[in-house]
Amino acid sequence: MRQAVGAGEEGLSRKVVVAAGDADGATAARRRRRHGRKVASGEVEPARKATDGSESESSADVGRGIWLPASLSHGAVSVIGRRREMEDAVAVERTFLASPSSCEGGDEGGGGEEDFFAVYDGHGGARVAEACRERMHVVLAEEVGRLRCRPGARGWKEALEASFARVDGEVVAGAGADDGEESRSRTVGSTAVVAVVGRRRIVVANCGDSRAVLSRGGVAVPLSTDHKPDRPDELQRVEAAGGRVINWNGSRVLGVLSTSRSIGDYYLKPYVSAEPEVMAVERTGKDEFLVLASDGLWDVVSNQEACRVARSCLTGRAAAAFPESVSGRSAADAAALLAELAITRGSKDNISVVVVELKRLKSRVGRRAAIGSEVQM
Numbered sequence: 001m002r003q004a005v006g007a008g009e010e011g012l013s014r015k016v017v018v019a020a021g022d023a024d025g026a027t028a029a030r031r032r033r034r035h036g037r038k039v040a041s042g043e044v045e046p047a048r049k050a051t052d053g054s055e056s057e058s059s060a061d062v063g064r065g066i067w068l069p070a071s072l073s074h075g076a077v078s079v080i081g082r083r084r085e086m087e088d089a090v091a092v093e094r095t096f097l098a099s100p101s102s103c104e105g106g107d108e109g110g111g112g113e114e115d116f117f118a119v120y121d122g123h124g125g126a127r128v129a130e131a132c133r134e135r136m137h138v139v140l141a142e143e144v145g146r147l148r149c150r151p152g153a154r155g156w157k158e159a160l161e162a163s164f165a166r167v168d169g170e171v172v173a174g175a176g177a178d179d180g181e182e183s184r185s186r187t188v189g190s191t192a193v194v195a196v197v198g199r200r201r202i203v204v205a206n207c208g209d210s211r212a213v214l215s216r217g218g219v220a221v222p223l224s225t226d227h228k229p230d231r232p233d234e235l236q237r238v239e240a241a242g243g244r245v246i247n248w249n250g251s252r253v254l255g256v257l258s259t260s261r262s263i264g265d266y267y268l269k270p271y272v273s274a275e276p277e278v279m280a281v282e283r284t285g286k287d288e289f290l291v292l293a294s295d296g297l298w299d300v301v302s303n304q305e306a307c308r309v310a311r312s313c314l315t316g317r318a319a320a321a322f323p324e325s326v327s328g329r330s331a332a333d334a335a336a337l338l339a340e341l342a343i344t345r346g347s348k349d350n351i352s353v354v355v356v357e358l359k360r361l362k363s364r365v366g367r368r369a370a371i372g373s374e375v376q377m
Contacts, residue, residue: 070113071197071356075332077339078352081296087122088294088352089133096137097144114198116140119210119352121191121294123257128171128190128264135170136194139163153203153280156196160205160278164192168263168274189257189265192276193224193292197356201283202290205276208259209295213303215311217286220303223279227261229253234260243271287358289314289331296351297342309341310334310355316363329363331355
């Protein structure tokens with residue numbers, strides 16, 4: 001994880017660029033933000049189709065039964081944004097499961113190749129987000145171990161739900177244990193979006209308003225749905241528990257919290273739940289990359305815009321258009337470019353982005369195309 005702390009847009013931009021491996025400073029950051037805006041608005045054309053910007057695949061590659069590497073690479077950027085404190089946390093744990101004992105019916109195969117990625121967006125303080133970063137993948141590995149075999153989609157759902165409940169119980173039990181400020185600790189919480197990327201499927205568990213989006217053949221596929229208090233089913237759940245959603249400065253549980261699910265927030269239970277929604281999708285040959293981010297990104301950038309900008313970076317088009325400010329075509333470059341876009345769009349929150357590369361995208365950008373893009377600046 002790269003976590004920058006600073007104040008002011010120029011300082012923030014510089015820190016993001018350095019985190020992505022580009023040390024050209026504020027001028028390069030401005031160029032990068034301009035490119036992000038152009039790509040998001042469609043002025044700079046991204047790779048048109050998978051056949052133009054990615055490896056070719058046959059129809060046999062699509063659907064159930066495909067076996068792929070868990071992930072090729074990843075990049076993570078976390079910046080304080082316009083907040084006074086950094087309350088976000090990200091976690092990346094490659095091959096986080098110990099190899100299971102031999103058993104019949106093993107699902108994933110490959111001996112523990114699942115990768116773990118997560119974004120935690122804290123509120124009221126960073127304590128719960130940091131606890132999630134340290135504990136969630138450890139607890140999940142233990143829960144999977146209880147199943148004795150690598151689980152299928154149903155088993156992952158069971159393991160993830162149990163993990164969120166355990167971590168929630170730990171942070172609630174530990175409220176005030178270290179500093180004696182129990183009343184303050186009761187108001188600290190965190191959202192959590194977790195992605196387990198295996199060779200055969202991707203499993204996402206979400207609790208709150210952070211989000212995971214998959215780019216599949218250039219199309220943004222949401223793998224989670226935000227838990228907003230005014231979402232009809234969430235509103236019904238909160239009211240059934242005896243709580244109220246108050247529309248003051250946006251919909252908030254009891255007029256306080258703008259998300260209806262989170263880990264921690266002991267003083268808002270049972271109205272605010274720590275139970276995640278879990279979605280499992282089978283991998284296909286068209287799956288390109290995964291974006292996980294806190295609402296510091298999603299408040300100002302749509303799913304499709306985020307995928308368009310990240311794809312432009314991973315295909316090399318961003319580097320071709322702005323070689324002085326975009327140093328490469330890595331997942332880290334894509335994460336930094338998305339963070340820059342959120343800053344220039346006026347995001348007022350901490351911004352954390354994780355980009356997971358699932359497939360190497362080929363680029364056919366030539367010198368003429370690069371010159372043409374530079375002229376558009």
